[in-house]
Amino acid sequence: MAADAVDLVMAAAAEAAPEWAAAPRSRSSALVAVANALEAHRAELVDLADAEAHLGPARLNGELTRTTFQLKLFAEQVDDGRYLDVRIDRPDPQWPTGPRPDLRRYRAALGPVLVFAASNFPFAFSVAGGDTASAWAAGCPVVVKAHPGHPRLSRRTAEIITAALHDAGAPDGVFALIEGEDAGVQALRHPALAAAAFTGSQRGGLALARIAAERPVPIPFYGELGSVNPVVVTPAAAKARADEIADGYSASVTQGAGQFCTNPGLVFLPADGDLLDAIARRMSGASTAPMLNERIAGGFEGTSRTLAGRPGVRALVWPDDPTAPRLLAMDLAAFTADLDAASEECFGPLGLAVLYERIEDVAGALAALPGQLTASLHAEAEEAGDLGALAGVLAGRAGRLLWNQWPTGVSVTSAMQHGGPFPATVGPATTSVGTAAIERFLRPVAYQNVPQELLPPPLRDDNPWNVPQSIA
Amino acid sequence: MAADAVDLVMAAAAEAAPEWAAAPRSRSSALVAVANALEAHRAELVDLADAEAHLGPARLNGELTRTTFQLKLFAEQVDDGRYLDVRIDRPDPQWPTGPRPDLRRYRAALGPVLVFAASNFPFAFSVAGGDTASAWAAGCPVVVKAHPGHPRLSRRTAEIITAALHDAGAPDGVFALIEGEDAGVQALRHPALAAAAFTGSQRGGLALARIAAERPVPIPFYGELGSVNPVVVTPAAAKARADEIADGYSASVTQGAGQFCTNPGLVFLPADGDLLDAIARRMSGASTAPMLNERIAGGFEGTSRTLAGRPGVRALVWPDDPTAPRLLAMDLAAFTADLDAASEECFGPLGLAVLYERIEDVAGALAALPGQLTASLHAEAEEAGDLGALAGVLAGRAGRLLWNQWPTGVSVTSAMQHGGPFPATVGPATTSVGTAAIERFLRPVAYQNVPQELLPPPLRDDNPWNVPQSIA
Numbered sequence: 001m002a003a004d005a006v007d008l009v010m011a012a013a014a015e016a017a018p019e020w021a022a023a024p025r026s027r028s029s030a031l032v033a034v035a036n037a038l039e040a041h042r043a044e045l046v047d048l049a050d051a052e053a054h055l056g057p058a059r060l061n062g063e064l065t066r067t068t069f070q071l072k073l074f075a076e077q078v079d080d081g082r083y084l085d086v087r088i089d090r091p092d093p094q095w096p097t098g099p100r101p102d103l104r105r106y107r108a109a110l111g112p113v114l115v116f117a118a119s120n121f122p123f124a125f126s127v128a129g130g131d132t133a134s135a136w137a138a139g140c141p142v143v144v145k146a147h148p149g150h151p152r153l154s155r156r157t158a159e160i161i162t163a164a165l166h167d168a169g170a171p172d173g174v175f176a177l178i179e180g181e182d183a184g185v186q187a188l189r190h191p192a193l194a195a196a197a198f199t200g201s202q203r204g205g206l207a208l209a210r211i212a213a214e215r216p217v218p219i220p221f222y223g224e225l226g227s228v229n230p231v232v233v234t235p236a237a238a239k240a241r242a243d244e245i246a247d248g249y250s251a252s253v254t255q256g257a258g259q260f261c262t263n264p265g266l267v268f269l270p271a272d273g274d275l276l277d278a279i280a281r282r283m284s285g286a287s288t289a290p291m292l293n294e295r296i297a298g299g300f301e302g303t304s305r306t307l308a309g310r311p312g313v314r315a316l317v318w319p320d321d322p323t324a325p326r327l328l329a330m331d332l333a334a335f336t337a338d339l340d341a342a343s344e345e346c347f348g349p350l351g352l353a354v355l356y357e358r359i360e361d362v363a364g365a366l367a368a369l370p371g372q373l374t375a376s377l378h379a380e381a382e383e384a385g386d387l388g389a390l391a392g393v394l395a396g397r398a399g400r401l402l403w404n405q406w407p408t409g410v411s412v413t414s415a416m417q418h419g420g421p422f423p424a425t426v427g428p429a430t431t432s433v434g435t436a437a438i439e440r441f442l443r444p445v446a447y448q449n450v451p452q453e454l455l456p457p458p459l460r461d462d463n464p465w466n467v468p469q470s471i472a
Numbered sequence: 473m474a475a476d477a478v479d480l481v482m483a484a485a486a487e488a489a490p491e492w493a494a495a496p497r498s499r500s501s502a503l504v505a506v507a508n509a510l511e512a513h514r515a516e517l518v519d520l521a522d523a524e525a526h527l528g529p530a531r532l533n534g535e536l537t538r539t540t541f542q543l544k545l546f547a548e549q550v551d552d553g554r555y556l557d558v559r560i561d562r563p564d565p566q567w568p569t570g571p572r573p574d575l576r577r578y579r580a581a582l583g584p585v586l587v588f589a590a591s592n593f594p595f596a597f598s599v600a601g602g603d604t605a606s607a608w609a610a611g612c613p614v615v616v617k618a619h620p621g622h623p624r625l626s627r628r629t630a631e632i633i634t635a636a637l638h639d640a641g642a643p644d645g646v647f648a649l650i651e652g653e654d655a656g657v658q659a660l661r662h663p664a665l666a667a668a669a670f671t672g673s674q675r676g677g678l679a680l681a682r683i684a685a686e687r688p689v690p691i692p693f694y695g696e697l698g699s700v701n702p703v704v705v706t707p708a709a710a711k712a713r714a715d716e717i718a719d720g721y722s723a724s725v726t727q728g729a730g731q732f733c734t735n736p737g738l739v740f741l742p743a744d745g746d747l748l749d750a751i752a753r754r755m756s757g758a759s760t761a762p763m764l765n766e767r768i769a770g771g772f773e774g775t776s777r778t779l780a781g782r783p784g785v786r787a788l789v790w791p792d793d794p795t796a797p798r799l800l801a802m803d804l805a806a807f808t809a810d811l812d813a814a815s816e817e818c819f820g821p822l823g824l825a826v827l828y829e830r831i832e833d834v835a836g837a838l839a840a841l842p843g844q845l846t847a848s849l850h851a852e853a854e855e856a857g858d859l860g861a862l863a864g865v866l867a868g869r870a871g872r873l874l875w876n877q878w879p880t881g882v883s884v885t886s887a888m889q890h891g892g893p894f895p896a897t898v899g900p901a902t903t904s905v906g907t908a909a910i911e912r913f914l915r916p917v918a919y920q921n922v923p924q925e926l927l928p929p930p931l932r933d934d935n936p937w938n939v940p941q942s943i944a
Contacts, residue, residue, distance in 0.1 A: 018864070066569045087887040087908075097538045097884055101877060105887040105908075108867070213685060217843075217894050220901070371689075384923040391926045392490070395580070400918040403926065405573060412569055414944055415559040415577040417918035422689050429692070429915050436559075436577075436916065443901050444908065446872040446889035451856040454863045454875065472886055 001183040006190065012173030013112035013141035014192040019171045021109035021139035022457075024465060028075035030168040031136060035071035037164035038064065038128060038157070045156065049122045052150040054290040059256060060123070067123040070130050070412055073435065074137035081467025083107065083138070083438045084458050088471045101449050104459040107442035109139030110220075111194030114187050116208065118199035119149035119292050120259040126150070127157040127177060130412070130433055131197040131222075138441035140194065141174045145184035149293050154179075188212060195441055198223040199261070199432065202345070202423055209426050222440050223426035224419060226261035226345050227372040228352075229398075229407045232268045232390065234359055234379040237404075238275040245378055246278035249351070250286060252406035254325045257289040258349030259296065262374050262407040262418075265346055268362050271331065271355040276316070280327050283351065284317045288324040291348065297323050300348030304328075307352065310341050316353075325349035332356040336365050343369050363393045371421025371428065372398040374407035397421060399428070473655040478662065484645030485584035485613035486664040491643045493581035493611035494929075496937060500547035502640040503608060507543035509636035510536065510600060510629070517628065521594045524622040526762040531728060532595070539595040542602050542884055545907065546609035553939025555579065555610070555910045556930050560943045573921050576931040579914035581611030582692075583666030586659050588680065590671035591621035591764050592731040598622065599629040599649060602884075602905055603669040603694075610913035612666065613646045617656035621765050626651075660684060667913055670695040671733070671904065674817070674895055681898050694912050695898035696891060698733035698817050699844040700824075701879045702869075704740045704862065706831055706851040709876075710747040717850055718750035721823070722758060724878035726797045729761040730821030731768065734846050734879040737818055740834050743803065743827040748788070752799050755823065756789045760796040763820065769795050772820030776800075779818055782810050788825075797821035804828040808837050815841050835865045843893025843900065844870040846879035869893060871900070 020027060038045065046060045053060075077083055084106045092100040113135040118125040125131070132142045146154035158177035165175055178187060188196055188211050196212055196219065198205050205223035212221035233245055252264050269275050291297040301322045308315050308326075312334025317327035326349065335342050335354045342352065356362050366375070375394035379387055395401045399420035410418055416434030419425040425432075430440045452460055458467045492499060510517065518532045525532075549555055556578045564572040585607040590597040597603070604614045618626035630649035637647055650659060660668055660683050668684055668691065670677050677695035684693035705717055724736050741747050763769040773794045780787050780798075784806025789799035798821065807814050807826045814824065828834050838847070847866035851859055867873045871892035882890055888906030891897040897904075902912045924932050930939045 062570070069568045089883075089885045089887040095883065095885070096541045098534070098881065100883050100885055103883065103885055103887040105889050218898075381923065384925045388926060391922070395917055395919075395928075399916070400920060401922060402920040403922040405921045409570065411561075411567065411572050411575065413561045413567070413572055413575055414942070415561040415575040415918055417577050417916045419916075421915075426690075431916060443893075444871070444889045444891075444903060445867055446887055447867075448872060448874040449877045450863075450873060450875040451853065453856045454860060456867075470886070 001178055001180045003186060006178060006183050006186045009143055009176040009178060010112065010187060010190040010192045013143055013176065016141045016171040016173030017109065017111050020141055020174050024078045026169060027136065027139065028078040030165055030170045031071045031075035031078070031133065033164045033168040034128060034161050035068040037160050038068050041160055045153065048153040048156055049150060052153050053122045053292050055256060063121060063123045066412060067128055070124070071128065071133045073412060074133040074438065077435050077438055078137050081458065081465060083442065084467055086458050086467055086469045088459065088469055090471065103446055103448050104455065105444055105446040106456060106458050108445045108456070110441050110443050111140060112192055113140040113142050113441055114193055114196040115142055115144045116184060116196065116198040116200065117144055117147040117154065119147045119296065122150045122153055125199045127154050128161055130437060131199070134437035135197070135441045138438050140441045143176045143178060143187055145187065146177055146179045151179065185211060189215060191217070193219060195220045196222070197432065197440065200225070202226065205426065220440065221426055222430055222432065224261060224432045225423055225425060226347070227370070227420065227424040228265040228343055228345050229262055229372055229374045229376070230266045230268065230366060230369060231264045231376040231378065232362055232394070233270070233275065234383055235270040235273070236380045236383055237378045238270050238273050240380055242273070242275045242278050246275060246282055248406050249279055250282035252408045253351045254283065254286045254349040255408050257291050257323065258325070259292055259347060260408045262410060264376065264407055265350060266343065266352050266354065268354045268356055271357050276329060276353055276355065279351070279353065280316045283325045283327045284319070286325045288321050291323050296347060300346065300350070303346040304348065304350045307342070307346055310338050312338070323348070327351045327353065329353040329355060332361055332365060339365065339368055363390050366393045366397060369397050371424040373418065373420045373424045374398055374400045374402060376402040376405065376407055378404055399424065473650055473652050475658060478650060478655050478658045481615055481648040481650060482584065482659060482662040482664045485615055485648065488613045488643040488645030489581065489583050492613055492646050496550045498641060499608065499611065500550040502637055502642045503543045503547040503550070503605065505636045505640040506600060506633050507540040509632050510540050513632055517625065520625040520628055521622060524625050525594045525764050527728060535593060535595045538884060539600055542596070543600065543605045545884060546605040546910065549907050549910055550609050553930065553937060555914065556939055558930050558939055558941045560931065560941055562943065575918055575920050576927065577916055577918040578928060578930050580917045580928070582913050582915050583612060584664055585612045585614050585913055586665055586668040587614055587616045588656060588668065588670040588672065589616055589619040589626065591619045591768065594622045594625055597671045599626050600633055602909060603671070606909035607669070607913045610910050612913045615648045615650060615659055617659065618649055618651045623651065657683060661687060663689070665691060667692045668694070669904065669912065672697070674698065677898065692912065693898055694902055694904065696733060696904045697895055697897060698819070699842070699892060699896040700737040700815055700817050701734055701844055701846045701848070702738045702740065702838060702841060703736045703848040703850065704834055704866070705742070705747065706855055707742040707745070708852045708855055709850045710742050710745050712852055714745065714747045714750050718747060718754055720878055721751055722754035724880045725823045726755065726758045726821040727880050729763050729795065730797070731764055731819060732880050734882060736848065736879055737822060738815065738824050738826065740826045740828055743829050748801060748825055748827065751823070751825065752788045755797045755799045756791070758797045760793055763795050768819060772818065772822070775818040776820065776822045779814070779824065782813050784810070795820070799823045799825065801825040801827060804833055804837060811837065811840055835862050838865050838869060841869050843896040845890065845892045845896045846870055846872045846874060848874040848877065848879055850876055871896065
């Protein structure tokens with residue numbers, strides 16, 4: 001893509017920004033229109049996605065449903081208006097630090113946002129995915145850098161979006177698709193850009209984060225970089241529910257060929273008992289799904305081989321097929337001694353079981369883990385009272401703690417947190433899934449003693465947008 | 473300060489963190505106890521501050537009042553609990569993207585926070601200032617790096633705080649004072665540190681921000697770096713209220729020897745009329761206040777002299793006394809041609825008047841300004857309807873827009889925003905003044921399907937902390 005073309009795209013985004021930010025009702029209608037247009041092309045889009053990403057129609061239909069649901073959920077957020085966090089302080093001559101002026105604060109849209117699409121969710125984290133939906137909802141134009149893993153799907157999605165936005169009366173420039181690494185970097189460096197969001201590998205994400213930080217005017221870069229999502233199974237749970245846990249674990253770790261940032265790649269199991277064998281039996285029999293592309297398949301093969309060669313690691317499931325599910329095991333002491341290498345993410349259907357003698361020893365290893373998107377605890381109900389310290393350690397290293405559930409399949413709700421301590425995410429105070437994702441693309445602005453006709457509508461006394469106002 | 477000592481301080485902060493975060497009622501009592509202890513030593517503290525910072529007892533008494541008020545206001549925030557942003561999603565088998573689990577999300581304390589004290593507010597932005605109060609309120613232990621401009625005051629304040637916290641039963645390690653640049657950098661690099669806050673110069677702040685970003689685990693660095701706080705006076709206002717505006721401007725720009733990050737160093741005036749002369753008369757007669765220290769006085773002399781030497785700049789008020797108020801002027805074309813140099817902050821009592829022929833031409837210069845903490849518009853009431861575009865440009869470059877008021881004297885309220893686009897602040901989505909300052913020190917964590925006894929108290933059904941829960 002020519003440098004001039006990126007300039008034009010960014011200029012159009014900057015020009016569209018004020019009108020888009022100023023018209024929430026049009027914005028929410030436009031989001032719904034995009035959702036409906038994608039639904040209207042469902043069969044065509046799913047076919048294209050399957051041809052390029054090989055994830056199968058069932059999964060892809062579900063993912064498209066999630067994608068259109070997200071767009072409509074964010075449209076509701078726009079209409080609801082709570083995301084604006086409107087605060088109004090009336091003048092107070094008796095305020096203890098001196099007369100308080102009329103002060104009104106809300107969160108304004110940041111401006112043009114660049115979204116780097118991910119390979120592993122060709123709908124939900126790609127052109128019309130959660131980052132795009134939440135940035136639009138906040139009032140920001142969006143430029144999407146297409147993922148090279150599904151170029152035809154990206155272009156077709158962009159065409160459908162562009163037509164839907166045009167029909168809905170959205171200003172030109174509210175959306176554009178760009179392609180190619182150079183174009184992405186050029187957009188990231190463009191002075192008109194206000195923020196960027198990324199879902200992908202740690203290596204790629206950190207390189208882009210550095211570019212964002214080294215701009216003359218640095219901008220927020222929200223990178224969701226994945227993790228190994230530790231799971232701890234207590235001895236009591238392993239004993240009482242070995243089959244159920246083996247079923248759940250092997251399904252979660254192999255689902256979608258293991259290509260999820262919430263894939264539970266690391267599982268702590270009691271050294272004695274049958275659970276490890278039960279998991280191995282299921283994983284060796286698991287059907288092999290094609291991976292997203294050759295590069296990812298090659299990465300899986302290389303990373304899993306490196307991991308298998310670390311000190312103390314045994315291969316329990318290691319089929320000839322280089323993309324079939326694999327299971328490794330090591331004991332807790334070996335894991336602790338080699339923590340950095342052993343806790344590195346292997347993107348694909350690989351599980352590393354860490355075998356412990358005493359569950360009291362597990363917390364130390366968990367506390368030393370790098371930041372995680374999720375952490376899961378599988379235990380019996382009657383143990384809950386005794387597991388406070390362990391749960392505290394897990395919650396301290398992760399953005400989401402699960403009890404007797406599996407981390408794949410991230411629900412899109414208001415209480416979801418998809419983002420953990422570094423390096424799971426670059427901005428651990430934010431989420432890239434759920435309604436709170438909108439907060440990434442807003443900036444507070446206060447108005448002091450400003451006449452009604454110059455106030456942004458949500459700060460006015462007549463409240464024309466009908467948004468919640470917290471008045472003191 | 474020895475390296476070992478910094479290690480001990482950081483280890484104690486890390487150890488205190490869980491207990492401090494887990495006991496909001498004790499925390500709010502401790503904040504009130506600190507406020508009361510500072511009040512009980514008011515005369516002694518104000519004397520010490522005046523001896524070291526030369527700001528005069530009236531200002532320093534007012535600043536101490538603000539400081540103890542802030543502590544109590546943040547104690548109220550802790551009791552109120554809204555800062556936890558509790559969201560509870562009940563299970564919903566009909567959720568459109570698949571059965572929704574029980575999901576509960578709140579904002580947890582980040583962990584130990586390092587506060588770099590400022591020179592120009594020896595109480596309100598120093599040892600017991602707003603950064604300390606808001607980090608404590610969030611549930612974070614605080615290590616303050618003392619400003620070398622008021623060492624005796626810093627140590628005495630620390631003694632009073634330490635005793636008050638001890639008497640209030642707060643865990644050891646919740647507060648410590650460290651001194652010296654090396655100790656500050658060592659603490660900033662310490663693995664136990666979770667975030668840092670800074671108020672001061674752009675140069676110093678950006679150097680520290682870089683250190684925070686280059687850690688193996690980067691942490692948020694909230695730097696409030698100051699700005700020139702542009703003021704625009706319309707021709708109608710200049711004509712109707714020249715004396716009032718001249719009084720207000722000269723008072724704001726010379727107050728506290730101009731040593732405020734909200735000092736209105738840049739003012740746009742109509743080229744014809746008497747307003748510039750009226751300001752010059754007042755500033756040349758303004759009394760000279762001593763500056764904080766020799767280094768700042770030297771910086772003021774050097775920076776103002778450099779600015780006076782830029783092309784097209786005339787000196788209107790330039791007394792022999794190197795720390796007396798100074799007034800420069802240039803026309804809009806010259807300002808626009810030399811924008812980077814002419815918009816650089818000069819910390820001290822200096823005003824640069826930019827003279828325009830047509831107010832329509834001012835918006836272009838304003839749009840090109842670097843990010844600002846504040847921007848002010850002085851105009852007649854009947855003009856408001858015509859100034860929408862200009863107000864929009866100002867609000868786009870600043871964190872707070874004022875109408876017919878002056879930016880110095882930042883009120884501590886829920887709707888205050890003290891933070892603007894880069895480089896006014898490193899994190900433009902945050903504020904360092906007002907109740908929203910607490911948000912800087914929190915991180916969302918979600919709990920999925922977790923039994924009641926393992927949930928943090930604010931997420932439990934019986935809600936023992938009695939905090940607002942948003943339940944869906």
